[in-house]
Amino acid sequence: MSELSVDLPITGPTAPPRSNGEMVFDAPWESRLFGVTMALVEAERFSWSEFQQRLIASVGRWEADHPDGEGYRYYERWAEALESLLADLGIVAIETTDARALALAARPAGHDHLGDEPGPAAHDVP
C-alpha cells in the first residue's frame, strides 16, 4: 500500500509567521481566485453548494486521470470548477476567458512594474 506514499507537507512552503498560523495560499492568484469566488457567492450569482459540486467533479476527474496523485494543485481544480460553472450559467464563456488570458499573456515583460497605464508618460515623469 505504498503507491500513494508521497510526503505529506505539514507546513506550507516558507510560510511567513502570521497571527492566524500560516499562509493559506501558495500564490497570489490563488487568493484572488478564492476572493472572486466568494464574492460571487455573496452576490448570489451561485450558491456555495453549486460551486462545491463543480469542485468535487473537477477533483474527481483529475484524480481519475492521475492515480498517482503527482502534480496535484488544488486551486487549479478550483479554477476549472469556477470556469465551468460560470460558463454553464452563461456568465462568462470559456472562449471569452481564453481570449482574455491570451491577451494578458501577450503583455510586454515588466508590464506589472509600470502601473496600469504605462505609456510614454511613465518615462517622462521627472
Place this chain on the structure above:
Amino acid sequence: MTAVPRTNDYPDVALRAEALESLLLERGLIDPNVVDGLISRYENDVGPMNGARVIAKAWTDADYRQRLLEDGTAAIGELGYSGPQGEHIEVLENSDRVHNVVVCTLCSCYPWPVLGLPPSWYKDPAYRARIVREPRQVLADMGLDLDDDVEIRVWDSSSEVRYLVLPERPDGTSDLSEEELAALVTRDAMVGVGRVTAP
C-alpha cells in the same frame, strides 16, 4: 457540464484566473473592495485561533463542553463564530481510548469559521486517500504515534457536516487560564493529526 480543455500551449491557470477576474470586474459582477475584504478576512481574521478559543472554553466550562458536544454549531455560535462552511459542525471528543481524525475524501470540506481555510496537506490526494486506508501509519508519519489499543475513528466531511476534534486537555495545565490554554491548541490537534502538549 462544460469541460475546460487543457493543452500545453493553453494559457496557464494564473493568467486564466486574472482574465476571469478582469472580465467579471468589467461586467460589474464583482466589487474589487469586496474581493480584497474577503481575502483579508480569510487570511487574517478567520482561522484556527477561533477553534482554539472554543476548545479552551470546553476544557474549563463543563456546561459549555456539554452544549458543544450536543450541538456544535450552536455552541460555536455562542462565541460569535459562524459563516460559510460552518452551517453544521459536529464536535468529536478525543479520549485516552478513542482518537478522532477528520478528512474530506471528495474535495476539501472544512469548518472555516473555527479553523479558517484548510492547509495544503488536508487538500492533498495523498492525505485524503491514505488517512482512510492506513490512518495509524499516516498519523505516525505526521508525528502522532498512538498506542495500539487506541481506537482511531476517521470522519469523512461532506457538504452537510463538518467536524471539529475536541482534543484531550494536556496534563499539568490545571493552573492555566482559558486564554493561556487557547494558546496551546493547534490547528492540527483540532483536525486530529496532532495532540495538544503542555508548555
